[in-house]
Amino acid sequence: MVYGIIFGVILIIVLLGLVTVNQGSVAVITVFGKYRRILRPGLSVRIPLIEKIYKRISIQNRSMELQFQAITQDQANVNFSAMMLYSVLNHDDITIQNVAFKFVDDRNFMQALVRSVEGSVRAFVATKRQSEILQQRIEIIQHVKEQLDQQLEEWGFHLLDLQINDITFDEVIMRSMAQVVASNNLKAAAENEGQALLITKTKAAEADGNAIKISAEAEKLAAKLRGEGVALFREEVARGMAHAAREMESANLDASFILFSMWTDAIKHFAENGKGNTIFLDGSTDAMQRTMHELQSTLQKSNIIEKK
Numbered sequence: 032m033v034y035g036i037i038f039g040v041i042l043i044i045v046l047l048g049l050v051t052v053n054q055g056s057v058a059v060i061t062v063f064g065k066y067r068r069i070l071r072p073g074l075s076v077r078i079p080l081i082e083k084i085y086k087r088i089s090i091q092n093r094s095m096e097l098q099f100q101a102i103t104q105d106q107a108n109v110n111f112s113a114m115m116l117y118s119v120l121n122h123d124d125i126t127i128q129n130v131a132f133k134f135v136d137d138r139n140f141m142q143a144l145v146r147s148v149e150g151s152v153r154a155f156v157a158t159k160r161q162s163e164i165l166q167q168r169i170e171i172i173q174h175v176k177e178q179l180d181q182q183l184e185e186w187g188f189h190l191l192d193l194q195i196n197d198i199t200f201d202e203v204i205m206r207s208m209a210q211v212v213a214s215n216n217l218k219a220a221a222e223n224e225g226q227a228l229l230i231t232k233t234k235a236a237e238a239d240g241n242a243i244k245i246s247a248e249a250e251k252l253a254a255k256l257r258g259e260g261v262a263l264f265r266e267e268v269a270r271g272m273a274h275a276a277r278e279m280e281s282a283n284l285d286a287s288f289i290l291f292s293m294w295t296d297a298i299k300h301f302a303e304n305g306k307g308n309t310i311f312l313d314g315s316t317d318a319m320q321r322t323m324h325e326l327q328s329t330l331q332k333s334n335i336i337e338k339k
């Protein structure tokens with residue numbers, strides 16, 4: 032009977048000395064209130080009634096949602112919505128002791144951590160203007176990590192990440208920002224439309240210029256061809272007249288006869304093809320003789336050209 036009682040007491044003491052620590056956590060052991068050692072995940076043994084589990088600490092990643100407000104350099108209120116990810120720095124004994132004993136409880140630690148993050152963000156935002164904040168999410172996160180890393184290490188923690196999910200301003204500021212964006216869009220649209228119109232008019236002017244240039248070149252070529260045609264016509268007329276003059280000389284005929292014939296043929300042509308136009312000709316004898324002399328001079332010049 033006595034042995035049974037003794038065996039039962041020993042069994043109870045052994046069972047009380049067995050401790051199970053879950054994966055992802057450690058247990059801090061104290062002896063009469065003083066830190067003694069750390070129990071790792073798995074089944075461990077402690078001295079019953081002497082060694083006490085002071086705290087079980089999770090070494091897994093932890094997250095927290097934050098919502099707070101900051102004021103910019105130009106006195107604009109900025110509302111932040113962020114997610115913070117942190118964890119125990121490492122599994123070293125000193126780190127675990129800092130986590131276990133730096134703060135009275137987890138509530139006080141969370142309060143200090145949140146206030147530290149908010150204070151760091153507010154200090155950064157206070158140096159920036161409203162228009163700069165939306166473009167500096169990464170800079171804000173880097174500033175917070177630089178400011179808090181050393182402090183959190185002293186507490187035994189490490190800030191893994193800080194995600195700023197949303198940045199908003201007061202309703203009045205949001206409306207004014209929307210108006211600025213809308214006006215900038217209208218300005219950009221007007222500038223684009225102006226550029227398009229300028230390009231269109233420039234291309235049209237270039238096309239008109241090219242058309243005028245082509246037309247001028249064509250007119251120039253046509254005038255040249257017309258001139259060459261007139262010159263060839265005159266040259267052929269001169270050759271024909273010179274040939275006729277030589278034939279008359281060889282036949283001992285007076286050149287005035289052919290000149291008179293040309294004169295009458297010209298008057299006949301005017302009459303037949305005039306189409307109602309009035310042509311004034313001096314039909315006097317003096318005018319006829321003067322015309323004959325001029326035609327004879329033309330024939331003489333034609334002979335000279337032909338000889339050349």
